[in-house]
Amino acid sequence: MQGGLSAKLLILTIFFVLLAEILIYIPSISNYRLTQLQDHLSAARTAALVLDAAPEGLVPRALELQILQQVGARAIILKRGNARRLLAFSDMPPTVSTTFDLRDASRIKSVFDAFATLFGTGPQIIGLIGDAPREGEFVEIVMSDEELRASMWRFSLNILLLSLVISIFTAALVYLSLLALFVKPMREISAKIMAFREAPEEPSAIMAPSDRQDEIGLAERELRRMQRQIQTALVQKTHLAALGLAVSKISHDLRNILASAQLFSDRLSSVSEPTVQRLMPRVIGSINRAIALCQSTLAYGRAAEPAPNPRHVRFKMLIDDVGAALGLGEGYPAWINEVDDKATVFADPEQLYRAFLNLGRNAVEALRAQPPRNGGAIRIAMRASETSVIISMADNGPGIPAKVRDKLFQPFAASGNKGSGLGLAIVAELIRGHGGTITLQPSPVGTLFEIELPAQTTGRA
Incomplete structure (x- = not known):
């Protein structure tokens, strides 16, 4: 898949492996340069012992040039006390452009010096200072950095080729591992999601x-x-x-x-x-x-349910109508209307009637299915505040099982006693249309619903 997760993982793996190789290469090229320079100084110290021990003028010129060639230098200088002795030199001592003291070379400076040598323009004559043999203060050699630069480029090329091999090998291993552990399972999950979407x-x-x-x-x-x-x-x-x-x-x-x-x-x-x-x-x-x-x-x-058409409703009369529609009164169960005769609510009378008819029918069915010993009763009460009206409907029936309380007002969640399971869902929708809420309250016996309506509602919330 073009631009897929596997391709991105492969590219990122190669990138991070190459980045790691670059971070390894930087100190490696610096150490390589220092090693090469130390080798020149080590050879110069050995030559300085021989040349310093020989009487002045007794070392043949040909041997002196051969020693310089072996050391890879154009001049060897030994400092002892305040005196600097030129032990060997080529035809003419060259002019030194830069001098490096390897006795106290810092790692950070060595890194910058290494890249300066690697990317320098043209051959330059440099001076190297290191520890001297015996009681000398230091030994110094003068040399060209041309061979050193060529050697450093060969080393860099070898590192580059090795890094590419390691990167490809490591990237392949990481890619195959990620492909097996993550990419392939994700592809399977994606395929199953698309199959589920189709059917x-x-x-x-x-x-x-x-x-x-x-x-x-x-x-x-x-x-x-x-x-x-x-x-x-x-x-x-x-x-x-x-x-x-x-x-x-x-x-x-x-x-x-x-x-x-x-x-x-x-x-x-x-x-x-x-x-x-x-x-x-x-x-x-x-x-x-x-x-x-x-x-x-x-x-x-x-x-959905039509928007309510609210007006002031004599609530006690509406509850009486609900009780009559349910066939209650003097019979079983008892329909106890405790609402004040003058109490009104601002609501759509038809929708409010339907809401309490559904609540009342559920209560009647529960009480008739499992009659309590002390007689069944449904009690409706109302209290008002400045901002809301709270209506309660309570019965002393078997109550609502705990397993359906969380989904009580969802369709088919609370069906029972030959009910469709839509009654409470319809009630909740009608009450929400008035900007109110219906909740199931804790009750030691039976079921207690509380409906809270705004003191005056003008439409759907």
Whole structure:
């Protein structure tokens, strides 16, 4: 793959190996130069012993030139006390351009001197000073740096070739190791991710993690867990889509049936019998709510809950209507409305009615499924402050299992007792639309929900 991870790793490996070789080369070339110069001085000290011991003028000129050639110098000088003695020299003592004292040469200066010699222009005559034999103060030689420079370039070329060989060999080993340990597993993970993207609903698309215990193995296991969660979410969403389509069809037909029932109820409202006159307003109200709910259900697949149309609502009366719709009153379980007669909330009455109808239905089902010994009861209360209204609904039923509390307001998370699992999700959406919150509060017995609404809400939060 062009520009892939493996190519980048190979380039970086070669680069860092070459960088390491350069860092090794810098002190190496300096030490090589010092070694070469020390060899010249060592040969000069030996020659100085011979030349200094011989009587002056008795050393043949040919032997003197041969000694200079062996030392690689043009002149050998010995300093003893205040006297400097020229022990040997070529035809004419050359002019020295630079003198290096190797007795106290620092490492940093030696590095700069080495590169100055290596990249110098043309042959130069240099002087070298080192320790003298016997009681002499120092020995000095005068030489050309031409041969030294050529030798240093040969050494550098050998180092370069060796560095290239080591770099290629090391880079190949590192590259193959990284390819096997990291790049190949990452390619496999990438391929499995792309396969999952093409068919996320297929169980075979979920990757099978390896037995590795390192970060790659951890990534594989976490990816598998994430793929399972995504697949589960897709199944739920597909189920929701199918359910929504079915509910829309049912709601469409139910709306037509309810429209007919509304016509009949309108005719019954004209009957003068007292019981009919007392019950028909609630019947008509229930039918109207059912028709409105069917219309909202038909629009559910196209949008979320419609924005609330808030107004001041007599809350005690609304709770009484909820209790009547649930068939409660003097029967079981007890429906205890503790809301003050004059208490109002600023909310959409239809949406608020639906929210408490869902909460009440859940409580009734729980109490009838597991009746408490002292009798079941559902209690609704309300308290207000300057900024909010807090409404509580409590029952003394079996309570909500701990395993579903974290996902209580998600679709299908809290289904039970023949419920669809959508009731609390709908309640949470309706309350959020008013800018409020619904929470499950700790309670020693049964279930306690608290709904907090702003003191005055003008729309969806």
